[in-house]
Amino acid sequence: MKQVVQNYRSGELSVLDVPAPGCKPGGVLVRSAFSLISTGTELMKVSEAGMSMLGKARSRPDQVAKVMQSVATNGLPATYRKVMGKLDSYTPLGYSLCGVVEQVGAGVDDVKAGDLVACAGNEHALHAELNWVPRNLYVPVPDGLAPRHAAFGTVGSIALQGVRQGEPQLGEVALVIGLGLIGQLVVQLLTAAGVRVVGADPDPARCELAERLGAVACGDPGSAAVAAAVAELTGGHGVDQVYLAAGGASNQPVELAAALARDRGRVVDIGKCRLDLPWNAYYEKELDVRFSRSYGPGRYDPEYELEGRDYPIGYVRWTERRNLACFLDLVSRGRVDVEPLISHIADFEDAVETYRRLKDGESKAVAVLFRYSGPEGEGTAQAPAVAVPAVRVETRAPAPSRPVDTPVRLAFVGAGNYATSMLLPHLAQREGVVLSTVVTTTALSAANAQRKFGFARATTDLDGVLGDPSIDAVFVVTRHSSHADLTRRALLAGKTVFVEKPLALTEDELAGVLAAVTESGNDRLQVGFNRRFSPLLREAKARFGTRSGPASLRYLVNAGRLQHGSWYLRQGTEGSRFTGEGGHFVDTASWLLEADPVSVYAVAAAGNEDLQVVLRYPDGSTATISYVTTGASGFPKETMDLVADGKVLKLDDFVRASVHVDGTAGRKRWVSSRLPKARDKGQSNEVAAFVRAVRTGGPMPVPLESLVATTAATLAVRTGLASGAPVTLARAAR
Template sequence: MKQVVQNYKSGELALLDVPVPGCKPGGVLVRSVCSLISTGTELMKVSEAGMSMLGKARSRPDQVAKVVQSVATNGVPATYRKVMGKLDSYTPLGYSLCGVVEQVGAGIDDVKAGDLVACAGNEHALHAELNWVPKNLCTPVPDGLAPRYAAFGTVGSIALQGVRQGESRLGEVALVIGLGLIGQLVAQLLTASGVRVIGADPDPARCELAERLGAAACGDPGSAAVESAVAELTGGHGVDQVYLAAGGGSNQPVELAARLSRDRGRVVDIGKCRLDLPWNAYYEKELDVRFSRSYGPGRYDPEYELEGRDYPIGHVRWTERRNLACFLDLLARGRVDVEPLISHVAEFDDAVETYRRLKDGDLKAVAVLFRYPEPAAEAGEAEAPAVVAVPAVRRGGTVSAPARSPRGAVRLAFVGAGNYATSMLLPHLTRRDGVELSTVVTTTALSAANAQRKFGFAQATTDLDAVLGDPSIDAVFVVTRHSSHADLTRRALLAGKAVFVEKPLALTGDELAGVLAAVEESGNDRLQVGFNRRFAPLLREARKRFGTRTGPASLRYLVNAGRLDHGSWYLQQGTEGSRFAGEGGHFIDTASWLLGADPVSVYALTTPGNEDLQVVLGYPGGSTATLSYVTTGPAGFPKETLDLVADGRALRLDDFVRASVHGPERWVSSRLPKARDKGQHAELAAFVRAVRGGGPMPVPLESLVATTAATLAVQASLAGGAPVTLAGAR
């Protein structure tokens, strides 16, 4: 299928061939009929992409701050790879469309295949022939409403949410500053609510259009006409509400809002304009400044948008989806008219040229629609306690090491191509002799196409079954969200593939048991979990310098994990497990490797009100490891520090930058600054060697299972408030 994409580094726009997205549970697969270009938001993004690197940095100081923090935490080389990987990738455009449901995922019962739906979201309602859209970001189109009008649903919801924030009442007077697409819709919605509207925009054509659609008067923001209209309609008191629907770097809109508002009026920011509020003017009138967050309640909440958890109507009357349905209803009943706003309808195949004309000013438009071709053929089917037992590893079957030619290249498939895969794994594999990147599989078409372009995969697809059924593929990398790791690992093992799965291996005991059942059924134990720190060269050298241990050891591991950004999927504990369940295995594995044993007990305590954890692990022979996993530490402090003390010797690791050993002989690593190497390169090399030669996997399966069971036991200890014995641990 085709999709409009842009490379943010170069500014290149393209109509790219990408795989068809899979139809996941909780959503629907939609074939686009019409999609709407947001001439404000999208053209701003297109313009930013054409800037120099310095210009991009100046336009996004929030992202610059994140880069600076990443440098402090991960070092310059890793940060550079991460940033350039994001910049030099195709990103999607679009967020408002209407289409026909082609396939319905599990858990959807209010729409069916063949229904016409309006869709929202800058990750789901894209300018693409097919999109997977979650339940709460699409709604049925009322009978009789044309798709070209229903495609306005998302931008209409943005305007509607802004009007709701203004709490307009019958008979009031409102000023709308900025009469682009959103401003025109705000003006119509206010007029339909019985509010008299005055518009302000420097474009005479837009002013004339707003008046034709019901505004009482419109004019240039700097002209006397707007002030005269406000004085006449309000008796000199000023408008009741001001809606800022303008963009750009001028502070004129907020200054005009203060001058023309009544005492204790309301100012609602809908667009993205400069907001240097003149303090005296806003203070003297005690103006109520409000922000309108996109389509309404639910926006940026992954539990609402991705998991389909609706808000009770008694508590939240107008959610994103209800706003979307409401605006479509207003369109169907003729209370809002979008036909006069449509300046141009372009064929989807002409998308790149259409954006160029808009950017260059050759095409002056309020709203532009893409019209999609009829499908040539039917779309193909898409994929649809106190004691914790450590599961015993039983190997059955006859496929301990899948047969392969020792001389041929190891052919790899990646399931998932997110940030970690593209910044920390694939760069090491693309430069490795004897490795062939065969296929990348993702549920979103564009991420697969990006990975194929950047890393040289022979194929990109959304069809996992085709990969698992391909006998030429030697190993499968599972680099997806945590909730899918165990099932994908199980399926790949049953298909006879060697498997590299990022941590965690499993989020529950049942998931872990399912993986081991697949090992027993197939006899395929070719499994590696991405516990990379035991492969870090600096830590391995320090362990070698420390020497053989004879007595019990004490290990302390401080992990300054830091806070997560709002909206991070790591916060989706209902589906993705706790943050420690996802990441803690790294540190337990490192401790176990240093101590040369698997843990036999786990005791965990948490700090009330946050996710800080203290985990004490007991080991055979009396050794202990204390993990302090904290989210409340300072951003500039090192992420990982470790101390190991035993037999009159001490080993110290400072964030994989420096290490030392103190004892009869002292050893200190080089003081020259080096990039942090947390072992991914060596880990991948060991995995590829094992796959090529059929030898043992880099980490014994029993150790992977023990680490996973200990990670899961942390939650059991927290729930019971007592230590947990790992029954069956070696």
């Protein structure tokens, strides 16, 4: 088998052919699928190996002391031979991986051959094709968790153990110093525990990433912004906990911890930074300094790690293995998101070059994975699938009958910026529409909407609105995390529902909405996919005409960067930006191609949110959506080209469109006039079609099957990013 090794004397790295380990009792033989490079610990070791002998001695004074003791005991010649022999040997790298059990040793009964497991240990979870792993250093991977995400288990356990040492409480405020791999995980774990987090790191990109993953504010450790954020969140008292996740020789982290911690606050050292504690500062606040020892209780205990002797849960609640299982559970349930941390995935055969690029600074990375060929590696993995639920309505509820001249009475749940700028202006003066009730979580926002748009009533009582028989339809225009639940409740109440995108953030949420349709027989639902209603795009589609062969569609979305503090950054609760917005572009492509996609392939550029999403359709057509956040702000947001049968449709940000056709009588060309007013992306036509369906009881503007297919395809993007493989959209039987 092959394994990554390093000669500590010369610093040389290589992928070496070595004998495969045997499967001993009390453990399992695991074939690696993905292993994680610890860009902190491992690169420090790699850098040390490249130093001169004097540099090595300066970096490891503890080892120098041992050498001097050996000289005193055994003499200089014997000590020299011993040290040189040890230095001039291969040493392994790696300690966090996910793989498939290939063989089970005697005494092991909790896993079997073929099971996916996450493994830990700098002697047992190495960058190697095969590893023997003892019982207490592996755990089964939860169903549905991608192997490359499970490879984060060990570093996640390190972060989790550090958070446990800080004993966070709901409502507290914490400071995380150092926003590398461990620091980013600490931020998410604290956020999941109900703690507000401030981050400190000199790298602006890492600060931005931490804010996307839940931090309230981040900044350079030496800037006034960090201190100001702490003062604002704590009323000037200081943070309850400080987590030192930084490395290096600077004493700034411990000094900053003392300056920003509250009286009797807790300081937890997780990384390996300089710890010259300023005595007066720590004494005056009586700061509680704690250390976090790797993955948790059991670490460095050979009876636990090698002999498999567990600690009784009544005495030691969280051991190494329990921390590992807990972290994987958090990732599998979406409480921690490791996907944005992955800067690069390299083939295992390219390990030496990958380390070189990291060491030389050519590759700026938070987390890098090695990918192995094998049963669960991306090279031979079975393509993942996302189910597109069938729409089942056993007893379809009839649309409410109404006299033609009876006005449609609408209720709005939510009155944020989109509702007040893009929807309500098209409804406020529409004939035959009564804005009956606006529901918000705060009384003042409801009162503002009532005053601006003439709602008859403003309330915070959602149940009262859903139970009001006079209300015909409900608009759900709240934050993304509430869409599915509010839609489900409104459908069960018998209301016609307009919900802004996205319909759901997870497959389970989508299934819950469809369960409400089945239970109630009420399938009168519209999702705010407005672009298909744009007058300009509809005319361009008509000019393009029918097609006989497959089409190729290219859609560039220049989304731009989010402003600091945007709730879109709260991916843990509100989903990723593409999950929230991508349905627009999937729906537009599917409407133009007049079909629902059958597969999704998604890739992300390293270190940012730029995505390439390729949709494949039943007739062989493809749509490529480039969703980018790093483009120029002055460039149009949405541009599109549709090519088929010698024809090209071009859309320029809903301002101008053109169609080019090769015909027998020469080339034909249609170009729209430049719109004199603001872009019309179809909101007015969309709400008009919805109101008409409510008034007449006719079909909804977009079939429910199409809404479900678009939502499933959008959700499949995350699955595809996790697996690195195309995702099949498997349609359930009706």
